Amino acid sequence: MASTIREFRHDTAAQTAVALAASVAARLQQAITARDTALLAVSGGRSPAAVFDALRGHAIEWDKLVVAQVDERWVSPDHADSNSRLIREHLLTGPAAAARFVPMKNEAPDAYAGQAECEAALAALPRPFDVILLGMGEDGHTASLFPGASELSVGLSSEDLCLAVTPPAAPHQRMSLTLNGLLDSRLLVLQIGGAAKEAVYRSALAPGPIEDMPIRAVLRQNKVPLDVWLS
Numbered sequence: 001m002a003s004t005i006r007e008f009r010h011d012t013a014a015q016t017a018v019a020l021a022a023s024v025a026a027r028l029q030q031a032i033t034a035r036d037t038a039l040l041a042v043s044g045g046r047s048p049a050a051v052f053d054a055l056r057g058h059a060i061e062w063d064k065l066v067v068a069q070v071d072e073r074w075v076s077p078d079h080a081d082s083n084s085r086l087i088r089e090h091l092l093t094g095p096a097a098a099a100r101f102v103p104m105k106n107e108a109p110d111a112y113a114g115q116a117e118c119e120a121a122l123a124a125l126p127r128p129f130d131v132i133l134l135g136m137g138e139d140g141h142t143a144s145l146f147p148g149a150s151e152l153s154v155g156l157s158s159e160d161l162c163l164a165v166t167p168p169a170a171p172h173q174r175m176s177l178t179l180n181g182l183l184d185s186r187l188l189v190l191q192i193g194g195a196a197k198e199a200v201y202r203s204a205l206a207p208g209p210i211e212d213m214p215i216r217a218v219l220r221q222n223k224v225p226l227d228v229w230l231s
């Protein structure tokens, strides 16, 4: 069990997005007040768009915020499946555009060729992350740590911050923070929307192999507090 798992529940995804964004915004501004900078890493996929829309409306000293990625699909930044596109379109607009964005994707032809450059970019960040915003797939993956991926055991054990991954059943090569990278944070935030994902989350809390549901690695660690936002 994680050192602290706190659960927050709202009736709708929209309510969760507003409350979660307010919580993250307060945390980031506190970090800026304390250390003159803050470091946020965000996920992609469908779930975080509404959180990003709410977060960008908060009064944060955006020019002191660094935004990094939890994972990325190795596609061009204007591709519909690009996580950085989602971040640029939903978070980094208006005053929030003053934040410094450090994308995972680089010019390398594939994720494996791009891993060393991505690792160097992550290593140069003012870590630890203040907040990492995680999602979870219905297969129990988080970041791009997929069950059945040949890279999973390395992703769970490597001392590197990132690794290239080929998902067994999802499109595009990925770059993902490793478990080590995910746990280099002051706070982990996990967004769980809908009954199906909540059932997966409850099942992940039960005993069973981490390899079957990589989210378990986050749920079972005892290094970083974890806030779970359910709707």
Ligand SMILES: O=C1O[C@H](COP(=O)(O)O)[C@@H](O)[C@H](O)[C@H]1O
Residues within 6 Å of the ligand: 043, 044, 045, 046, 047, 048, 070, 071, 072, 073, 083, 134, 135, 136, 137, 138, 142, 143, 144
């Ligand atoms: O592929 C991904 O999936 C997960 C979950 O995405 P969602 O669309 O079900 O919200 C996401 O957390 C991850 O960043 C993304 O690359």
